[in-house]
Amino acid sequence: MLTLGDNVPDFTGQTNDGxxxxxxxxxxxxxxxxxxxxxxxxxxxxxxDFNAHIDEFAAKNTVIVGVSNDSLKKHQNFSDKYGFKFPLIADEDKSISELFGVYQLKKFMGKTHMGIVRSTFLIDENGQLLQQWRNVKVKGHVASVLSVI
Structure with a gap:
């Protein structure tokens, strides 16, 4: 699992734009x-929420990418439906999720299963992990991320 200050290993993921x-x-x-x-x-x-604030992130020299284990087709439908202005990576093999330590055993409605734990990571201009938010609660999260950039 990555910790603050680590250099994040380079990785490549598939989006609908390549x-x-x-x-x-x-x-x-x-x-x-x-x-x-x-x-x-x-x-x-x-x-x-990320999409609504994309111009504020861009003004702070920051790009956004979303990642889930969904397929490219599901990502395309999701992105088209809401008009996202950032890419979504289809991490179907879970390699990126595992690199960041977010693919974990979870409990939902009394059952346990493996899945992504909602998390956000801020990587600096040189590829170093600056900040991480794990087990994210959605309300107010994007404002919290913006406040530290």
């Missing part, structure tokens, strides 16, 4: 947010 590679964004801050599933209430609210 490959997304972390190192391509050197010189910019990167927000990577992990969410459990497309088109669910909390994930939709979180993604819409």
């Amino acid at each position: 490959e997304w590679t972390l190192s391509a964004f050197r010189g910019k801050k990167v927000i990577i947010y992990f969410y459990p599933r497309d088109n669910t209430p909390g994930c939709t609210t979180q993604s819409n």
Whole structure:
């Protein structure tokens, strides 16, 4: 699991616009947010909140990318439905989720299963992990992220 100050290993993920590679964004801050599933209430609210503030992030030299284990097709439908202005990585093999330590055993409605624990990471212009938010509560989260950039 990554800890603050670590250099984040380079990785590449698939989006509907092609490959997304972390190192391509050197010189910019990167927000990577992990969410459990497309088109669910909390994930939709979180993604819409990031989208609503994308210009504020851009003004702070920061790009946003969302990650879940959903397919590219599901991501395309989700993004088209809400008009997201940032890419969504389809981490179907869970390699990126595991790199960040967010693919974990979870409890939901009395049952345990493996899945993504909602988390956000701020990576600096040189690829170093600056901040992390784990077990994120959606309400007020994007404002909290913006306040530390």
